[in-house]
Amino acid sequence: MRLSIIGAGYVGLTTGACLAELGHHVICIDMNEERVARLRDGEVPIYEPDLHDLMTSNIGAGRLFFSADTATSVADADAVFIAVGTPSLVDGDIDLSFVQEAARGIAKVIKPNCVVVVKSTVVVGTCKALREIIAEERGALDFSIASNPEFLREGTAVSDFLEPERVVFGSDDPRACAVLEQIYKPLADRGVTVMRTSNANAELIKYSANAFLALKIGFINDVANLCEQVGGDVSAVAAGIGLDSRIGSAFLSAGPGFGGSCFPKDTRAFAATGRKHDAPQGLIETLIEGNEARSQMLAERVLAELGSDADGATIAVLGLAFKANTDDTRESPSLALIPWLQKAGCRIKAHDPKAMMEAAKQLDDISFCEDAYDAAKDSDGVIVLTEWDEYRRLDLARLAGTMRGSLLADYRNLWLPSDMTDLDLTYLSIGRPTIHHASGTAMVAKPAARKVERSIAAGSSAG
Ligand SMILES: NC(=O)c1ccc[n+]([C@@H]2O[C@H](COP(=O)([O-])OP(=O)(O)OC[C@H]3O[C@@H](n4cnc5c(N)ncnc54)[C@H](O)[C@@H]3O)[C@@H](O)[C@H]2O)c1
Missing domain, CATH: 3.40.50.720 (NAD(P)-binding Rossmann-like Domain)
Known part of the structure; x- marks a missing residue:
């Protein structure tokens, strides 16, 4: 044809x-x-x-x-x-x-x-x-x-x-x-x-599918928040519920929230259609609110760990694309989180294997780096926001050795807390208690710090 x-x-x-x-x-x-x-x-x-x-x-x-x-x-x-x-x-x-x-x-x-x-x-x-x-x-x-x-x-x-x-x-x-x-x-x-x-059914199938998938992500992120506070491990919880064939294991990876060119805009359009046709999509409205607030919440976890050193700190952001294997930065969680750090006085160095050119069009005051080690060099903290395989393969001892500070925020759960055993790092991840590790002391797990004492400009989203 x-x-x-x-x-x-x-x-x-x-x-x-x-x-x-x-x-x-x-x-x-x-x-x-x-x-x-x-x-x-x-x-x-x-x-x-x-x-x-x-x-x-x-x-x-x-x-x-x-x-x-x-x-x-x-x-x-x-x-x-x-x-x-x-x-x-x-x-x-x-x-x-x-x-x-x-x-x-x-x-x-x-x-x-x-x-x-x-x-x-x-x-x-x-x-x-x-x-x-x-x-x-x-x-x-x-x-x-x-x-x-x-x-x-x-x-x-x-x-x-x-x-x-x-x-x-x-x-x-x-x-x-x-x-x-x-x-x-x-x-x-x-x-x-x-x-x-029918025409109408096909149109509805696409939105309903994306809304449902986004709900799974939003749900597991809420479960992750609870795990952080009570000493659970969201990966184990997700594995356990995913074994139920009525639930399934797909789309149960907790992380920095959904982004990209589809889920954010499609959930918003689905909710708007519900409002227009007097069929409110309350679940989706709540999901959108939670997802938009997530970038700020995750930035605040990092800032709370840095405490009074946050103003003037250098943070390395690894990953700018909304997910791995694409250069698409549309509504990327990374691009929503960075401005919250900048508002608190952090200087940002960033790396992404494919998305730096796209990100440069949307971000101000960022130093783009050759690779993850270059970004981490002399930084006070490293935040991983995209699950690229090349980040999974990083030599963590080398990464930690090049840093000035000791904060590693793994917002894609690329590593396990046990991978940090011999490293002098404070390790934040999603849906698992923060691991504080200071030289010469035992590793201790604490609930995640949520709020920053100092005020950050108001607003539910940095996007
Ligand atoms: N990107 C995805 O993963 C994905 C997946 C499923 C569905 N969709 C949907 O598919 C649609 C396209 O998404 P995309 O990511 O490919 O968008 P895109 O922005 O990558 O591409 C759209 C292209 O259309 C061109 N264009 C716009 N108006 C035109 C016109 N009148 N004549 C000729 N060219 C025109 C633009 O120049 C642009 O290159 C959207 O509705 C999106 O929601 C996207």
Whole structure:
């Protein structure tokens, strides 16, 4: 089939390369001409494992193309996928302006019987509204509209797309469903479950899935807070509850809170949709509040340990991406936490294997470092905020040896308290009591310090 994808970001590029891999003829379109020029030069403008190789082989096979010109690139398409951003408005509701603009852009040029497929994450009712936009622009044109939400995760996007647990699409038009069945036939033939449903259901499935996953993260973080106070170990608790197949072990890693380009904005949009339709999503409203407050709370734990030395302290932050294996810093917990430390007078040195360029656009007064050891050198404390494998493999004795102070805040639980036995470090982690270790004294576990005595500028989020 001939397919066009509007938006060559994380989702659009992965979708384009993977659909080409499934044998389709694909043109990826982006309004950012510089991005298109780089793509045409064989460069992948984002960091996503395996994507470069997949793109290169499909470009070579004559199935994958790039363009900045929507009009010429969608005219022959059997289906046009819209994969543009759907960020949050100031009030938390979804900003549909990019999706609407994309629909207007294709309305005048799609051929009769074309299927417009909304891959962007959109609130229920959006496909219906886009149908009206296209009909307004194009009058009597016969076309179909479908929702095909994307469930890929950055960092494993290619395998998530090519080996998904399910493909969901929804349309109230059987012709659109037939075209989507054809597009995804290679996956169905490999045994992937392809769920066909209504437009509204497909839109609701995406938000409900993300809201539920975010709830699991929020829940285990609340359990972690309790563990810190009462001497529990959240990893053991998570393992114990995860053995129950009704709960499952996925998404039960306590940490610095959820971030990224999806969960924060999608939970906000889900809550806003509930408010709009008089179906309040109280659980999600509370979840959002707790998650937004978490960065400040974790900064305060560090500041409380530093005490009166916090003002003027040098802190090394390891990890700026919202999670490992991506350069995406959108709503990264790290970027929300750093300003709380800066407000308290800390100087920040930072390192991330892939995300420093993106982070530099959003942070002020940061020294970026070559590697973790360089960041830790002469620092009073080190905070780990992204679970990169290269941090897991750090030589902790070497790291501790280069530091001026002795505070290690492991907010991804990369290590065990027992790994600190021979190190002269105070070790803070998530959902486990703080380990204070001073030379010549035994290791002692204490409940986590929560509040800083000195005042930090008010506000529930540093973002
Ligand atoms: N990133 C993820 O992990 C992920 C996963 C599942 C779903 N989603 C959803 O997919 C959608 C896209 O997310 P993303 O992370 O790929 O966004 P992104 O910001 O990485 O990419 C969007 C791209 O669309 C381009 N664009 C915007 N309007 C355009 C237009 N009218 N014509 C041509 N190009 C246009 C932008 O220049 C940008 O390159 C969002 O709705 C998101 O919620 C994202």
